[in-house]
Amino acid sequence: MKRKRVVILGATGSIGESALKVARDIPERMEIVGLAANRNAEKLAEAANKVRPESICLVDETKIDILRKALDYEPRIFAGEEGLREIACLTNGEMVLVAIVGTGGLRPALAAIEAGKDLAVASKEILVMAGEIVMREARESGVHVLPVDSEHNAIFQCLEGKLFESRKRPTPNSESFREQAIEHPTSNADNSALDVFDVRRIILTASGGPFRELASNKFDSITPEQALKHPTWNMGPKITIDSATLFNKGLEMIEAHWLFGVEMKRVEVVIHPQSIVHSMVEFADGSTLAQLSYSDMCFPIQYAVTWPYRVPNTLPPLDFSKLSKLEFFRPRYGDFPALNLARRAGEAGGTLPAVMNATNEVAVAAFLDRQVSFPSIWQIVEEVMNRHASVAHPDLDAILQADQWARAEATGCVKSLKR
Amino acid sequence: MKRKRVVILGATGSIGESALKVARDIPERMEIVGLAANRNAEKLAEAANKVRPESICLVDETKIDILRKALDYEPRIFAGEEGLREIACLTNGEMVLVAIVGTGGLRPALAAIEAGKDLAVASKEILVMAGEIVMREARESGVHVLPVDSEHNAIFQCLEGKLFESRKRPTPNSESFREQAIEHPTSNADNSALDVFDVRRIILTASGGPFRELASNKFDSITPEQALKHPTWNMGPKITIDSATLFNKGLEMIEAHWLFGVEMKRVEVVIHPQSIVHSMVEFADGSTLAQLSYSDMCFPIQYAVTWPYRVPNTLPPLDFSKLSKLEFFRPRYGDFPALNLARRAGEAGGTLPAVMNATNEVAVAAFLDRQVSFPSIWQIVEEVMNRHASVAHPDLDAILQADQWARAEATGCVKSLKR
Numbered sequence: 001m002k003r004k005r006v007v008i009l010g011a012t013g014s015i016g017e018s019a020l021k022v023a024r025d026i027p028e029r030m031e032i033v034g035l036a037a038n039r040n041a042e043k044l045a046e047a048a049n050k051v052r053p054e055s056i057c058l059v060d061e062t063k064i065d066i067l068r069k070a071l072d073y074e075p076r077i078f079a080g081e082e083g084l085r086e087i088a089c090l091t092n093g094e095m096v097l098v099a100i101v102g103t104g105g106l107r108p109a110l111a112a113i114e115a116g117k118d119l120a121v122a123s124k125e126i127l128v129m130a131g132e133i134v135m136r137e138a139r140e141s142g143v144h145v146l147p148v149d150s151e152h153n154a155i156f157q158c159l160e161g162k163l164f165e166s167r168k169r170p171t172p173n174s175e176s177f178r179e180q181a182i183e184h185p186t187s188n189a190d191n192s193a194l195d196v197f198d199v200r201r202i203i204l205t206a207s208g209g210p211f212r213e214l215a216s217n218k219f220d221s222i223t224p225e226q227a228l229k230h231p232t233w234n235m236g237p238k239i240t241i242d243s244a245t246l247f248n249k250g251l252e253m254i255e256a257h258w259l260f261g262v263e264m265k266r267v268e269v270v271i272h273p274q275s276i277v278h279s280m281v282e283f284a285d286g287s288t289l290a291q292l293s294y295s296d297m298c299f300p301i302q303y304a305v306t307w308p309y310r311v312p313n314t315l316p317p318l319d320f321s322k323l324s325k326l327e328f329f330r331p332r333y334g335d336f337p338a339l340n341l342a343r344r345a346g347e348a349g350g351t352l353p354a355v356m357n358a359t360n361e362v363a364v365a366a367f368l369d370r371q372v373s374f375p376s377i378w379q380i381v382e383e384v385m386n387r388h389a390s391v392a393h394p395d396l397d398a399i400l401q402a403d404q405w406a407r408a409e410a411t412g413c414v415k416s417l418k419r
Numbered sequence: 420m421k422r423k424r425v426v427i428l429g430a431t432g433s434i435g436e437s438a439l440k441v442a443r444d445i446p447e448r449m450e451i452v453g454l455a456a457n458r459n460a461e462k463l464a465e466a467a468n469k470v471r472p473e474s475i476c477l478v479d480e481t482k483i484d485i486l487r488k489a490l491d492y493e494p495r496i497f498a499g500e501e502g503l504r505e506i507a508c509l510t511n512g513e514m515v516l517v518a519i520v521g522t523g524g525l526r527p528a529l530a531a532i533e534a535g536k537d538l539a540v541a542s543k544e545i546l547v548m549a550g551e552i553v554m555r556e557a558r559e560s561g562v563h564v565l566p567v568d569s570e571h572n573a574i575f576q577c578l579e580g581k582l583f584e585s586r587k588r589p590t591p592n593s594e595s596f597r598e599q600a601i602e603h604p605t606s607n608a609d610n611s612a613l614d615v616f617d618v619r620r621i622i623l624t625a626s627g628g629p630f631r632e633l634a635s636n637k638f639d640s641i642t643p644e645q646a647l648k649h650p651t652w653n654m655g656p657k658i659t660i661d662s663a664t665l666f667n668k669g670l671e672m673i674e675a676h677w678l679f680g681v682e683m684k685r686v687e688v689v690i691h692p693q694s695i696v697h698s699m700v701e702f703a704d705g706s707t708l709a710q711l712s713y714s715d716m717c718f719p720i721q722y723a724v725t726w727p728y729r730v731p732n733t734l735p736p737l738d739f740s741k742l743s744k745l746e747f748f749r750p751r752y753g754d755f756p757a758l759n760l761a762r763r764a765g766e767a768g769g770t771l772p773a774v775m776n777a778t779n780e781v782a783v784a785a786f787l788d789r790q791v792s793f794p795s796i797w798q799i800v801e802e803v804m805n806r807h808a809s810v811a812h813p814d815l816d817a818i819l820q821a822d823q824w825a826r827a828e829a830t831g832c833v834k835s836l837k838r
Contacts, residue, residue: 157706157708158708160579198728198729198730198731199729200731200736201736203739270739270740277709280711282736282737283729284729284730284731285718285721285722285725285729285730285731285732285734286712286718286732286734286735286736286737287576287710287711287712287718287722287729288710288711288712288736288737289576289577289708289709289710289711290696290708290709290710290711291706291707291708291709292699292706292707292708292709293705293706293707299704299705299706302704303704303706306704309617310617310618310702310703310704310706311617311703311704312617312619312703312704313704313705315704315705316705317619317620317701317705317707318701318705318707320622320689320747320748320749321689321747321748321749323747324746324747324748325744325745325746325747326744326745326746326747327743327744327745328739328740328742328743328744328745329739329740329743330739330740
């Protein structure tokens with residue numbers, strides 16, 4: 001494979017750092033042509049000085065001078081939300097890794113798709129809020145949407161890129177198989193690429209977070225410090241809290257639904273505390289494929305970049321003699337309501353997933369700010385979801401409007417619950 | 420897919436029974452057009468009366484009258500070794516499932532390949548003894564060799580049939596990927612289909628058998644009854660003893676080497692007592708894919724028949740909430756010498772794998788007959804392997820000659836060890 005020319009949106013975050021590490025690890029296969037960050041000018045300059053991309057972007061325009069001073073070379077500099085869309089569409093870029101926390105990645109992602117760039121998606125919001133739009137636009141532009149979440153990347157590996165072959169079957173060399181391939185009935189539904197692969201269930205694994213075994217009557221006293229201690233993954237604060245509430249898994253259920261074109265009822269969750277099996281696919285014949293590796297985001301990021309190739313790297317492979325055991329449990333649905341709320345949002349569709357997502361963001365911030373209790377996060381999300389009149393097949397404006405509405409409602413809920 | 424027309428060689432054995440079960444389970448996808456057995460005329464007739472294939476075959480010609488009397492319809496009847504080759508080449512057959520214990524499947528398998536039939540291989544001997552010949556003939560005839568062993572079928576699933584795409588890559592819909600696919604360097608070696616899929620290791624799982632945790636100083640007193648109690652799989656006696664000595668896994672290492680075109684050094688074994696993960700593939704990027712299901716041969720048999728399709732059936736899928744835990748351990752190489760002997764045979768190639776296989780057959784029979792101790796099986800195999808002057812790139816005659824030589828040598832060893 002040639003070097004893939006990648007633009008990273010969210011270069012200073014946890015995923016961005018891992019992506020920079022991957023680029024250092026496989027320099028012949030990955031070239032960074034653009035780096036964008038929200039407001040951390042110093043860290044962006046530091047990364048840019050090392051990697052020396054042709055273009056960089058800082059969303060916070062007030063810090064452009066700090067950025068300029070900290071740079072030791074002269075890249076093209078983009079600024080603001082508009083700059084983020086521009087750097088996503090760089091003529092020189094082939095793939096855009098969207099790793100911006102929150103809704104900020106949505107417009108640049110759609111701009112990149114329109115410009116014919118493949119998308120590597122790390123920001124859950126993109127598919128949770130606008131999965132229908134993003135997947136439709138990607139199909140129409142003929143670009144790929146590659147998952148960077150370890151779970152979705154695992155599923156993608158279990159399907160071995162077949163997602164993009166759509167109606168095509170492996171092309172073996174005997175006539176009898178070729179005939180069968182032609183005769184195989186396919187569905188006419190729009191997002192049914194997977195029908196032909198006969199997927200029965202997508203099984204997302206969840207570590208269960210730090211409170212997997214905690215009695216629910218102790219949830220009220222959980223502190224932000226306790227919730228920020230994730231047992232297996234080292235991630236940013238928002239996603240770490242989401243792992244503790246299981247909203248992270250809930251968002252991933254909706255993501256999987258859009259990404260792989262499977263109905264919500266076929267998306268399930270199993271608790272797997274070791275975070276070695278990153279997710280599984282159960283096929284129509286009762287056989288299951290699973291992807292395994294140590295918990296390091298470099299694995300899925302690299303595969304999103306190098307797919308369909310497997311490229312040697314310095315990441316440690318699994319040592320099965322040290323692995324010893326892998327456990328699987330049924331989630332505590334009653335005690336962790338996030339999963340059922342997400343299923344409800346995903347099944348209803350429309351603007352409800354965006355509302356769930358926005359409300360959760362506000363509630364998590366309030367919990368981290370010690371304004372509300374840990375279980376209040378679920379309570380606030382449910383309350384705002386109940387109040388919402390969902391719009392079916394919304395356009396981007398309707399989605400962003402629902403997002404704003406939900407934030408206002410959530411803020412109101414936080415105030416009423418403040419302790 | 421159309422109904423696949425299948426001939427079963429070894430219809431009255433354990434795999435044959437499972438294959439009949441699969442045909443009953445998915446009648447729209449699998450049709451049995453031929454059934455063959457070695458000497459169990461009654462059981463063959465019973466199966467034939469139910470399934471009513473057009474053709475049946477009994478190798479033991481002295482029992483043809485018994486067979487005829489037990490039949491309640493009039494199929495075409497083949498007899499003898501020659502009949503076995505003929506039924507393997509039926510005009511009406513598309514796939515031949517070779518499930519004959521021992522070397523008897525070798526000539527019919529080669530005949531089927533020559534006649535353009537796809538092969539579903541359950542008899543380890545075929546690939547262990549003549550992997551080089553079988554895979555070469557299959558390539559030249561443009562037929563598929565599909566693995567029925569649960570381990571190799573698992574690996575096949577992890578590679579998702581890519582084995583047969585050879586140099587071809589998934590054909591995604593963007594220009595950049597298409598260019599890369601063309602540019603991707605491929606090896607020129609003959610059996611290197613997998614090079615392009617960047618497989619780093621094939622990891623065969625082994626239950627470890629009933630003596631996985633037994634102290635080696637107690638091996639001497641192991642009885643056939645104890646050795647025949649397999650903890651997770653219900654199989655025939657020969658393969659059950661092979662599972663206890665780990666020669667089964669040793670034979671599978673050599674099978675994997677030929678079937679997937681990977682060097683012996685890339686084929687590894689890990690002990691997995693639950694027999695849920697049936698094998699794994701570690702790719703060049705350190706990521707691993709695994710196939711999981713309950714231990715039932717119907718899973719791999721069906722996939723071999725329906726590939727590349729996944730066909731709904733009545734087999735129970737995994738219940739992860741009940742699965743609870745999967746364990747992995749390093750094999751006790753020193754205490755179970757079969758693995759290292761098999762690696763040595765596979766690396767040496769030539770006639771040595773056939774010698775190992777034949778000697779093991781004689782030694783297992785002697786153990787079951789209480790003539791020699793359990794650890795004598797390893798001792799006899801090593802002794803005869805040491806005595807053998809291997810022939811490189813042997814033809815079928817040289818292989819069968821080595822097989823005969825080894826049986827005579829092994830019988831001598833048994834006599835000298837008799838207790």
